[in-house]
Amino acid sequence: MPNAIGIDLGTSNSVVAICEDVHTVPRVLDCTQVAGPNSVEERPLLPSAIYIPHPNEFPSESLRVPWSDDEAVVLGHFAREHGTLVPDRLVTSAKSWLCNAQVDRREAILPWNSEIEEGKLSPVQASAKILEHLKANLNFHAEKLGQDFDLSASPVVLTVPASFDAVARVLTHEAAQRAGFEEVILLEEPQAALYSWISENKDSWREQLADGDLVLVCDIGGGTADFSLVAIGENDGKLDLERISVGEHILLGGDNMDLALAYAVQGKLEAAGNTIDHWQFLALVQMVRSAKERLLSDDSLDEVPISIAGKGSSLFASMLSSKISRAQCESIILDGYFPKISADERPQQRLSSLQDFGLPYASDPALTRHLAGFLSDSRNNVESDDRLRQLCADRLSRSPEGMLCPNKILFNGGVLRSDTCRSRLIDVLRSWAPSNEIEPLRGAELDVAVARGAAYYGSVQDSGSGIRIRSGTARSFYLGVEASMLAVPGITPAVHGLCVVPQGTEEGVDLSLPNKEYGLRVGETVGFRFFSSNTRAGDRLGTMVERADKNLEESPRLEMMIPVDEDAEVAMRKGDLVPVELHARLSELGTLDLWMQHAASSKQWKLEFNLRDSAS
Amino acid sequence: MRVLVVAALGLGVQLYYWYEVVSFQTLSKLFAAKDPETWIEGLIVLCLSYLIIDALFTVLRGAPEKVAAEEETANDDAASAALQREAELSQDVSRLKDKVVQLETALREAEQRSESSKASRARSEVIDAELVNLLSLLQEKGRFIDFLMEDVTVHPDAQVAAVARVVHQGCSGLLKEYFSIKPMHQGNEGEKVKLETSFNPREYRLVGSVHGNPPFNGTVLHRGWVTEKIGLPRVVSEGADADLSSDGPAIIAPAEVEVAAS
Structure with missing residues (x-):
């Protein structure tokens, strides 16, 4: 049986699952990590937190994992716990930085805004550190794996948010290679969650889904929310799954909710004449997190008392007491993050243009509005393409105007462990499309489902058996083409987008624009503006989109240079004009490759994203 | 010769x-x-x-x-x-x-x-280090040592209760995380129980008038506790030597110093 390794490189937590037998649900491999000075432990989750200790901060050799002498960084549980007390030395959410186009992601900028002198990491390095730890952990626990589990020969599937753009995928791949994974397959997280559900419901999933169904995979974790739609069709009497739409990257999750509750309790305490220092606030966040979990999972509770102690050893000297009532919790969490809204509401954009240069956190906390926006984008996407429109005809007819509503929903992520939050989401979806009869799909262990699904996918891929979700590229990609117009001072010519990779392009397909030859000069760097869209499924290879800067999203520029090579079969001398054709391909590993092919020989030159200039 | x-x-x-x-x-x-x-x-x-x-x-x-x-x-x-x-x-x-x-x-x-x-x-040094480690964890998560080292007689009940919540939340969280604790006796307290000849004296402790031969008939006073799992963080050995030399004191929780931004 093919073995496979699934890695969920999460924003808040990372998980490794292994599939030893495609007929059983993949299992999670515990991760050894530093629990404190001179102390290590195993946990199913590795918090994606990296702490950069000061050389004098801890006794030497006290923060080691069993397989390494390296003490430059500490990862995991202790890193996160201690890091909240020394935020200048803590790197969190490295993954969100990996897809932040405002910064150079290969530059050592983390911890963001930190004043530490040395040891800073780039988003790519930070992700590589986490993957390195997970890889070492796999080797360390090799004896716990099945006897014929060959680590080096098993495929490794690494999940990325569906919203990750081409650059973030390339960088994730780069991080994996730095960590020593020779080859990883990238898989979108919502798809992984669905694979996990399929592996758990091997005998019954075909009965639970039917032709014409539309599944919303709704993943709300600690720091991010991610949506995808998967349409169910039929092909030769067999169910066919196709991922038809993915959402934007939304930096909004459970941590925001804990903070909101903590601010509410802080306000109450301060109104009563108390002052709360920084340390007490940190303790308060911990207290409200567990209070929230209890209130949202136990209907019989009306309120949960909250006590917070100060930092000093006398608990009585600094004790503050308050409570969170059910009504307060529900109004903050449900009405703040899952408000009942009408189908035509959309997320509010931040009006002020002055924004801290850090992570682009969502400005609207209402997840239901983000969902409405996603379902609206999905409708635009589906309606732009005849095939997709046909596939979703039934659902389109039952959805309100301007929206494509699902009739099945698969929940994932820690926030959605709460029944209350899940049923609120279902209520809201029902109110938008009353005739849709939305039903949840029963999944288990939402924290680890993505890693499990990834391992299952790896095993299925390898053996060629089992169901595959048709996906291809989530976006369509465009090359910027300057409109030919007469030069007018002060006016830059408009840029149009030439579609070079249509949405849904399957991996391995080699695309090239027919009859489009470029002349490139040897020895000179040439740059191309590059755009993408997740709402234009109808565009075909060669489609020209007017005003790319308005209608498409711009990515970092693509650059390449034909090096001077006088000894080649066809000599390349500096300044020569070389005729080339643009080719594009989605690699089997899930990354987008673009290259220029020499018309007269087999020579080709790869186009690379320029991350330095785009980060301005 | x-x-x-x-x-x-x-x-x-x-x-x-x-x-x-x-x-x-x-x-x-x-x-x-x-x-x-x-x-x-x-x-x-x-x-x-x-x-x-x-x-x-x-x-x-x-x-x-x-x-x-x-x-x-x-x-x-x-x-x-x-x-x-x-x-x-x-x-x-x-x-x-x-x-x-x-x-x-x-x-x-x-x-x-x-x-x-x-x-x-x-x-025995490792065992000592593990014990100190458990105390450290109870203190870190639940302020256990802070609470027990305090004189609670001078504080009113309401305050003691408020403090107890902090200790209870932290320490019970720790127990749930690292142990899997269940009642030893599956039935209820106060119920009659018959201990057969084969009963395990490690599982049941006899009090009251204990004589004659089993089976013993009695009433369950306390259900007892048992843990099915012990998953405490392990003390790393090199560290144990450095931190807990047999003649030095064992540090349960280091003093914390907030370094001011320069």
Whole structure:
């Protein structure tokens, strides 16, 4: 049986699952990590937190994992716990930085805004550190794996948010290679969650889904929310799954909710004449997190008392007491993050243009509005393409105007462990499309489902058996083409987008624009503006989109240079004009490759994203 | 005859030389070492060396006298006497050999004992470190030591209750995370129970009037607790040595210092 390794490189937590037998649900491999000075432990989750200790901060050799002498960084549980007390030395959410186009992601900028002198990491390095730890952990626990589990020969599937753009995928791949994974397959997280559900419901999933169904995979974790739609069709009497739409990257999750509750309790305490220092606030966040979990999972509770102690050893000297009532919790969490809204509401954009240069956190906390926006984008996407429109005809007819509503929903992520939050989401979806009869799909262990699904996918891929979700590229990609117009001072010519990779392009397909030859000069760097869209499924290879800067999203520029090579079969001398054709391909590993092919020989030159200039 | 005496003397000189070197090394080792095991080891080696040398000197002192007496009666029955003394001497030498073998065995045994005491010391040190680690965790997560070190009699009940919530939330979270605790007795407290002959006294403790033979009939006063899992963080050994040397105090929670931004 093919073995496979699934890695969920999460924003808040990372998980490794292994599939030893495609007929059983993949299992999670515990991760050894530093629990404190001179102390290590195993946990199913590795918090994606990296702490950069000061050389004098801890006794030497006290923060080691069993397989390494390296003490430059500490990862995991202790890193996160201690890091909240020394935020200048803590790197969190490295993954969100990996897809932040405002910064150079290969530059050592983390911890963001930190004043530490040395040891800073780039988003790519930070992700590589986490993957390195997970890889070492796999080797360390090799004896716990099945006897014929060959680590080096098993495929490794690494999940990325569906919203990750081409650059973030390339960088994730780069991080994996730095960590020593020779080859990883990238898989979108919502798809992984669905694979996990399929592996758990091997005998019954075909009965639970039917032709014409539309599944919303709704993943709300600690720091991010991610949506995808998967349409169910039929092909030769067999169910066919196709991922038809993915959402934007939304930096909004459970941590925001804990903070909101903590601010509410802080306000109450301060109104009563108390002052709360920084340390007490940190303790308060911990207290409200567990209070929230209890209130949202136990209907019989009306309120949960909250006590917070100060930092000093006398608990009585600094004790503050308050409570969170059910009504307060529900109004903050449900009405703040899952408000009942009408189908035509959309997320509010931040009006002020002055924004801290850090992570682009969502400005609207209402997840239901983000969902409405996603379902609206999905409708635009589906309606732009005849095939997709046909596939979703039934659902389109039952959805309100301007929206494509699902009739099945698969929940994932820690926030959605709460029944209350899940049923609120279902209520809201029902109110938008009353005739849709939305039903949840029963999944288990939402924290680890993505890693499990990834391992299952790896095993299925390898053996060629089992169901595959048709996906291809989530976006369509465009090359910027300057409109030919007469030069007018002060006016830059408009840029149009030439579609070079249509949405849904399957991996391995080699695309090239027919009859489009470029002349490139040897020895000179040439740059191309590059755009993408997740709402234009109808565009075909060669489609020209007017005003790319308005209608498409711009990515970092693509650059390449034909090096001077006088000894080649066809000599390349500096300044020569070389005729080339643009080719594009989605690699089997899930990354987008673009290259220029020499018309007269087999020579080709790869186009690379320029991350330095785009980060301005 | 003469050959034998010279050989014995030669052996003596060699042993004496060995004794000098050994005792010198042992002494210097003794003064340099700090832990009791090395002390004991050193003393044993030293004592054994003295015993060996002492035994040797006894034999050597006896040998020349015998040689002198031998010369006086040489004319009479020189051949038979020489043979007899030769036999006596060889007996002495073999006794000496036996003694050396005995002493060597004793030395090996002593060394083995000291090795195993080292291992058991390491074990108990690890257990100590794990215990301190548990206290550290209870303090870190649930302010356990803070609470118990405080005089609760001077505070009103409402305050004690508020503090107890902090301790309870932290410590119960820790128990849930690292242990899997369930009642030992599956039934309820107050119910009647019959303990069969095969009952396990580790699982059930008998109180009240305990006599006669099982089965015992009684009432469950307390259900007891059992943990199906112990998953506490492990103490890393190198660290345990550094942090918890047997003569130093064990740190449960370090003092915390907030460093001001410069």
